[in-house]
Amino acid sequence: MSTRRYPHSSVSPEEFHKWLSALICVLNSVYFLLNMIVMQKFGIGAVQFTVAVFGGYCFYKSSKGLYQPWHSHTLLALLTLNILISVAIMGLVAGATYWGLALPFWYYSLFGLRKGFIFSAIIMLSAATVIFYRTDTSVLMPYRTVFNFTLVYCSIWLVCHVYEVQRQKTSEYLHSLALQDDLTDLQNRHALKADFQAFQHSFESMHMLIIDIDHFKNINDKYGHDIGDSVLINVADALMQSIQAKEIYRLGGEEFVILFKNISDEEAFRQAEKVRKAVELGIFFSHNEPIKLTVSIGISSLRPEHEFTDILRAADQKLYQAKREGRNRVCA
Known part of the structure; x- marks a missing residue:
């Protein structure tokens, strides 16, 4: 990989x-x-x-x-x-x-x-x-x-x-x-940084998606942290099933990252929308009570002068823009 x-x-x-x-x-x-x-x-x-x-x-x-x-x-x-x-x-x-x-x-x-x-x-x-x-x-x-x-x-x-x-x-x-993240079995932040450094000079373009579960704190407060952990696992499964990318990571808390290599800006946005809709249309359960989830997604693209912190910061800024504009959306 x-x-x-x-x-x-x-x-x-x-x-x-x-x-x-x-x-x-x-x-x-x-x-x-x-x-x-x-x-x-x-x-x-x-x-x-x-x-x-x-x-x-x-x-x-x-x-x-x-x-x-x-x-x-x-x-x-x-x-x-x-x-x-x-x-x-x-x-x-x-x-x-x-x-x-x-x-x-x-x-x-x-x-x-x-x-x-x-x-x-x-x-x-x-x-x-x-x-x-x-x-x-x-x-x-x-x-x-x-x-x-x-x-x-x-x-x-x-x-x-x-x-x-x-x-x-x-x-x-x-x-x-x-x-590896021991809760979701996704790769973790250390793997993300290692892969970014390996990919940085090997591909003409690279896009980073930061995905954040909307109002996740409310889920923990209402249902408890065990249900919150179950939600994180289910969201991780939804990410893996909705797209073909292998480079999927849990950044920490309720944030996930996906790396795409050698795709256009339009394709990166299309893949992000695919992820957003997969989570939105999914049904998650707390015992027998359904929980509806949405995610906000920020996208950044790699430039020659970018380091890991640069592309991560750029994606993070787009994520907060998506949250300011009402959540459950993609910003690039």
């Missing part, structure tokens, strides 16, 4: 990438020096130097707020390649295999559930193949080595997968709390 940026229920992938790139830079710098000076493994040393440099580059970019998703993909690809090459060249003696056990956690933390699962599966098969062919048969049994590695890897993989599933469920729940 929109390009909102949601809050994360844990450390964001961007922040995790920043500090992981710093860790990878430091660790590969140490291994580069060991392989070049002590072990005389110049090929592996060259790979580790490349990984260290790119890790430092990623940390620098992230620190400046210039993170790009391809940074994470390239960094993990280089790190994975480094681990597989180390195992292929040096076998199990150097212990590079152990670093492969950390990969599922990094994959899921950076790439989410689907890519984390796919990448973890690919690495398990790749690592098991390399281990099988590079196991020193005079010291270890290839089948048992691959079997034990696969069991340990799958155990860690399973924990990472379950954790990511739960994290996503928690995030979705927090998003619904943050962006």
Whole structure:
């Protein structure tokens, strides 16, 4: 529906990438020096130097707020390649295999559930193949080595997968709390502001309708707040049923907002009239007593220089004009 940026229920992938790139830079710098000076493994040393440099580059970019998703993909690809090459060249003696056990956690933390699962599966098969062919048969049994590695890897993989599933469920729940009105199930003011910012430069025109239930205080005073809440729910349902727009919000109290994208002033007015008539013709009940409702609607249109508060204020002014002129009307 929109390009909102949601809050994360844990450390964001961007922040995790920043500090992981710093860790990878430091660790590969140490291994580069060991392989070049002590072990005389110049090929592996060259790979580790490349990984260290790119890790430092990623940390620098992230620190400046210039993170790009391809940074994470390239960094993990280089790190994975480094681990597989180390195992292929040096076998199990150097212990590079152990670093492969950390990969599922990094994959899921950076790439989410689907890519984390796919990448973890690919690495398990790749690592098991390399281990099988590079196991020193005079010291270890290839089948048992691959079997034990696969069991340990799958155990860690399973924990990472379950954790990511739960994290996503928690995030979705927090998003619904943050962006959804719990009474009417419409989107709330926070969602309205987020959508406006996402739509602002994506569409040639945008219209905002502010809809206010006329004399709503009288309904609360006469029938009670529980009936008032029922009226708000019914009005929200009427809004959703009368028009096709998905961008419908409860602004607060008895006020609702609808956003329309890429329609003319005439069409915006026609849609507002459709909403007004749907509420006016509807019958709402307090126990068995019918309640007749009307709404006043103000319309504003987006201009290039408008910010969220500008278009909201303009629609609000038109709303009060509709109320001054007798209510149950649309002003644009």
